[in-house]
Amino acid sequence: MKERFRLLPGGPLIGEAQILAYVDGQLPPRERAEVESALATDPKAAEEVEAYQTQNRLLHSSFSARHLPPPPPNIEALTQAIADTRASKPRRHGPLQAAGFLLAMLLGGLVFQVWEEHDELQDIAFFQEEPSLSLLGAFKDWNEGPAQPLHLRSQDLPSIAPSSAVNAIPDSRGRAPDLRSEGLELIAARLLPGRQAGAMELIYETPERARVSLYFGPTRERGNPRFSLLQEGAMTLLFWHQQGRSFGLVSELGRDKLLAVGSAVQAAWRHQPAPATGLDGAANSPDSLL
Amino acid sequence: MGDPAERLIEEVRGLRRYALALTGSATDADDLVQESLQRVLAVLRKGAKVNNLHGYLYSVAHNTWMEQRARPSGAFAHLSLEDLDLQLPLAANQPARAEWHAMAQALQALPREQREVLLLIGLEGFSYKEAAALLSVPIGTVMSRLSRARVALRHALDGKRTHQRRAQ
Numbered sequence: 001m002k003e004r005f006r007l008l009p010g011g012p013l014i015g016e017a018q019i020l021a022y023v024d025g026q027l028p029p030r031e032r033a034e035v036e037s038a039l040a041t042d043p044k045a046a047e048e049v050e051a052y053q054t055q056n057r058l059l060h061s062s063f064s065a066r067h068l069p070p071p072p073p074n075i076e077a078l079t080q081a082i083a084d085t086r087a088s089k090p091r092r093h094g095p096l097q098a099a100g101f102l103l104a105m106l107l108g109g110l111v112f113q114v115w116e117e118h119d120e121l122q123d124i125a126f127f128q129e130e131p132s133l134s135l136l137g138a139f140k141d142w143n144e145g146p147a148q149p150l151h152l153r154s155q156d157l158p159s160i161a162p163s164s165a166v167n168a169i170p171d172s173r174g175r176a177p178d179l180r181s182e183g184l185e186l187i188a189a190r191l192l193p194g195r196q197a198g199a200m201e202l203i204y205e206t207p208e209r210a211r212v213s214l215y216f217g218p219t220r221e222r223g224n225p226r227f228s229l230l231q232e233g234a235m236t237l238l239f240w241h242q243q244g245r246s247f248g249l250v251s252e253l254g255r256d257k258l259l260a261v262g263s264a265v266q267a268a269w270r271h272q273p274a275p276a277t278g279l280d281g282a283a284n285s286p287d288s289l290l
Numbered sequence: 291m292g293d294p295a296e297r298l299i300e301e302v303r304g305l306r307r308y309a310l311a312l313t314g315s316a317t318d319a320d321d322l323v324q325e326s327l328q329r330v331l332a333v334l335r336k337g338a339k340v341n342n343l344h345g346y347l348y349s350v351a352h353n354t355w356m357e358q359r360a361r362p363s364g365a366f367a368h369l370s371l372e373d374l375d376l377q378l379p380l381a382a383n384q385p386a387r388a389e390w391h392a393m394a395q396a397l398q399a400l401p402r403e404q405r406e407v408l409l410l411i412g413l414e415g416f417s418y419k420e421a422a423a424l425l426s427v428p429i430g431t432v433m434s435r436l437s438r439a440r441v442a443l444r445h446a447l448d449g450k451r452t453h454q455r456r457a458q
Contacts (some may be wrong), residue, residue, distance in 0.1 A: 020437055024411050026418055051444050059413045060448075062393045063311045071306065072320055078327035079302045083295040085334040086343075 014038040014045055021053040176202050177268035179215070182261050184212055210252040212261055229255060238262045242269055298343070300451060304414065305347050311409050312355065314398045326351040335371070348410065349424045359402075396446035404439035407432055 014035060021027050022035045039046045071079070173287050176186050184204035202214045238256045239248040247265060251258055302323065309319035329350050333340070340346045397405055410421045411432075418436075422429040 016437060017433055020433065020440065021418070024418070024436075052440055055440060055443055055447070056412045058389070058393055059311070059409070061306050063413060068303065068306055068310065069316065071302065072324075075306075075320060075324055075327065077300065078293075078324065079298055082327060082331050083298045085331060086294065086298075086340075109420050242401060280433060 014042065019045060019048055020052070023049055023056065090277060177265045179204055179212075179264055179268075182257075182264050183207065184261065187211075206253070210251070210253055212249060212253060212258070214265060215248040215250075216245050229259070240266070242266060245269075301344060301347055305351060308409055308414055309351065309355075310346065310414060311397060312405060314394060322355055324353060325358070326354045329354060345420060345424060348414065348416070352406065352425060392447055396443050399446060400439055400442055404435045404442065407435040407442065408439040413435060418453075 018027070018031070018035055022032060027035065039049060178188070183206050185206075187203050187205045200216055204212045204214065206212075210275075229236065236253070236255050237248065237250050238258045238261075239246065240262065241247070247269075249258055249262055249265070250262075253261075305326070306319060306323050309322045310316055313319050313322060326347065330340070330347060397408075400408065403446065406425065407421060410416045410424065416424065418429050418432050422432045426433070
């Protein structure tokens with residue numbers, strides 16, 4: 001917006017943007033007081049403010065919700081259905097529980113909060129200071145539901161531009177491991193932001209449409225980089241630390257297949273840079289783990 | 291108004307008001323609201339939790355409207371003010387019919403992007419940042435559109451008043 005400033009005799013500088021922000025109640029108290037003081041000595045600016053305030057009043061009186069006709073039955077029914085759905089207890093199912101468990105193990109409870117505390121995440125998603133479009137897209141897709149991951153091809157992943165907002169997301173510039181040698185095609189990726197850091201989920205699929213989810217995020221752990229394996233119902237969970245990151249795999253493909261996939265991921269990651277986060281990443285030696 | 295169901299009814303009422311001002315037609319507004327609510331319901335039924343329902347509803351409505359406008363069905367054909375007049379019940383305490391007409395006409399004459407920003411901020415009370423996130427545009431773009439919309443609306447309404455005074 002082209003700024004039109006007025007230099008008032010003995011008064012502060014007041015611009016078009018300030019006038020608009022004043023009318024819309026977007027100014028902090030101190031700046032608001034400055035504008036009010038400027039308006040007292042600038043009749044033209046005061047007239048402009050009055051005109052815009054009248055616009056707002058007229059908008060409200062013209063389109064007051066109280067004067068709307070009653071909602072048609074289909075809208076009433078949809079409203080009721082949304083209310084019922086929101087009131088009902090969220091469904092829990094095996095894979096999600098297993099993934100939540102794995103993430104909790106991986107990131108010390110950090111990402112587990114992703115599944116439990118959507119409030120804060122939505123705030124991050126909607127009110128970041130001009131996040132990059134790709135990040136915003138990722139957040140928005142994530143907001144639309146865990147069942148709708150952001151669809152990115154492996155070659156697109158490095159294009160998630162780094163920014164102040166994306167710095168919180170580990171490995172956002174990392175390249176997704178190519179697991180085609182294991183019969184797995186990357187089909188989707190999504191960012192799972194957390195309070196201090198976050199995680200990334202990559203979803204791979206076999207030709208038979210069986211899926212493997214790979215989670216990774218930064219860690220302070222300097223522990224044993226060997227694989228840990230856990231069976232949770234039909235789900236197999238595999239996790240390990242490597243180069244300052246925690247990794248987790250979750251799938252119904254079974255122990256042997258998951259170990260092979262884990263090995264391939266580990267090998268693929270040997271050439272990745274350490275995560276650029278505030279966490280003190282440990283450079284674990286990626287020795288042979290099997 | 292602590293009951294979540296009541297809050298939702300209030301949200302939908304606000305969304306209908308916004309849709310009416312945006313589309314300029316009660317029928318199109320309810321079509322837009324209905325399709326938006328269907329999308330929100332589908333997302334919720336997939337297990338997603340949406341806590342910021344206020345912003346989410348408007349965000350979905352924005353996307354839905356963009357898609358509806360892109361459809362070649364002609365569903366969003368321009369409606370004359372006479373059509374609007376027939377569709378909108380005006381209560382006794384609403385501004386004079388001529389004033390309402392002037393506002394409706396001036397709003398519909400604004401470019402879509404400017405109208406959206408003006409309504410989100412001036413009518414629905416979203417902050418600049420919220421509107422920017424909701425429309426997926428930088429905050430500077432929001433302010434620029436808002437400024438142009440306000441100036442255009444002011445000129446249009448001033449022009450109408452002058453015309454009315456001359457006619458009297």
